[in-house]
Amino acid sequence: MSSARTSAAAVVLLATAAVGLSACSDPGANAAGNNNAPSPSATVAGKVFNLSPQQDRFPVTEDPAAAALVPDAVKADGKLTVAVSPNAAPLAVYASDSKTPVGNEVDIAVAVAQKLGLKADIVPTSWENWPLGVESGKYEAVISNVTVTEARKEKFDFASYRSDKLGFYAKSDSPITSISKPADVAGKKIIVGSGTNQESILLAWDAENKKAGLPPVQFQYYDDDSASTLALQSGRADLTLGPNATAAYKAANTGQTKLVGLLDGGWPLKANIAVGTKKGNGFAKAAQAALNDLIQDGTYGKILDRWGLTAEAVQHSELNPPGLPKK
Template identity: 55%
Template sequence: MITRRRRGPFVAVLAAATALALGACTSSSDIENTAASASAGPSALVVDTSPDQDRIHTPKNQAAIDLLPPGVVDDGVLKVATSAYSAPLAFYADDNATVIGSDPDTAQLIADALGLKLEIVPTAWENWPLATQSGDVDVTISNVTVTEERKQLFDFSSYRVDTLGFLAAADSTIRIKKPEDVAGLRIAVGSGTNQEKILLEWDKENQAKGLEPVDVQYYQNDSDTTLALQSGRIDLTFGPNATAAYKAATKPDDFTVVGQFNGGWPDTAEIAVATAKGNGLAPAITEALNGAIADGSYEKVLKRWGLTSESIEKSETNPPGLKTS
């Protein structure tokens, strides 16, 4: 049983369940096998949700600075688009004005390494592509998965493994370790998402084997989905692991994560920093990230937000992306 410790009005308790302590998984099979075998008890992290963030920093990285293309970031400020919609990735602090989370913290590391000041630009998810292409922002750091289609318009620097998670009510006995385990369940998933594609593929394969179909359900927003889960109208939600695990950790009496899979199942997908195609920023950002990985500041950021299970060993420029067709 995970218990919550109270530390004041500006502190949220993040009890990192086993699902958050799986280590650095780099493939779908790694995630599934580690999740299935993990037996360590839960630990607890205390997450500061006040606007006065004491962010983790990294020193200037001259190798990264030398890779900065002339004329692209020439005002000394790195403008970063992020969508403040989902804890712990990016969300508003207790003042409802300051954007905090793992993505802003990652942006800070990149700005530090490049010797630039950081400006976070809250951007609606649907607007980040235009903002990045137009130059309104220099980069987007907003849990963007690398796809081959997106690589036609953007360059990428990877910084996390794309992991999906199944969220259930705290008292649920359901465990999802393989595609067959979803048969016959009522599962909410976002329309048009990669997790929907995966779930529908599993359901098709399961029905071909004679298993019960999945009752796939769609809701207008996250609050409706959460209410459906709490009321027992659905068995599971299937979405980004980071948000599912955060809910389970901050409300352990209500929720638990019962399965994890790579977002590119059965292949590996990665989350990356997006920059406008061909503007030359990506190599510098990749070098900045690798410097932060080497000095340990990158791992500190992920640990701060309970995302160490999604860490990578090395950032890559334009890694293989998901095929969307």
């Protein structure tokens, strides 16, 4: 694995649920046991995740040009206060000490802060509390799987750093190898979270198939990850559809599932995951500059690879990119 040094014990977290998450909401919603501390273990799929408190992150050099863009109010104390929700690996989760947030979002936060000549102050918070915290100035940024929407852009500024992707996953020995269009899901038994963005997309695909005279999708809903995993492994279900990040982590950990298709989280529109900041305070521009420097020097790619998220990489950070439309 291309990652930072793992002088501390490399450990893995038992899989968190992937099927019940909305593509633009709390990454830990409906996750089974996602607040439990991980126990030392080795993966069986060849991907090792370091979830110890000692992360030995990739070295980052300050970018003076980007640092010059940081508003005085933010740089005053030399810290960048970032809200994260440690509810779902590999995005953010508590380490094996049950108190230190680690994960992709934490690594991004630390790297952005260092590029800007600041020290990251990572503040764990429940996902639903970040909007008020950012608006009030309690948090100078949120890095917590936040999808850009037009409604959110009315209150916050954004600098994108990841594509919002949904993944179709099948049992590792399934004959299904590719899902790329509505016809591919016709007649399939698919596990999806009720009321989620991914369910809406799958319903649209199913409607298109029915108009074309194709067999309907057989929708399956489960309240917990254990039940959905059993359904997939036993053959009662053919596929799951949910946020790719957590599903990819689970696949790497267990070796029991495989990715067979990716969708934009806002299908048919592109959806962006972004650093969120208070509207009009100027920090989003600095975050964008830091992210683009991290992309150019290769650190960004190493961070995503470290957490198994290379498929969600962006070529460059955008300032307030088009958001998903209001419903």
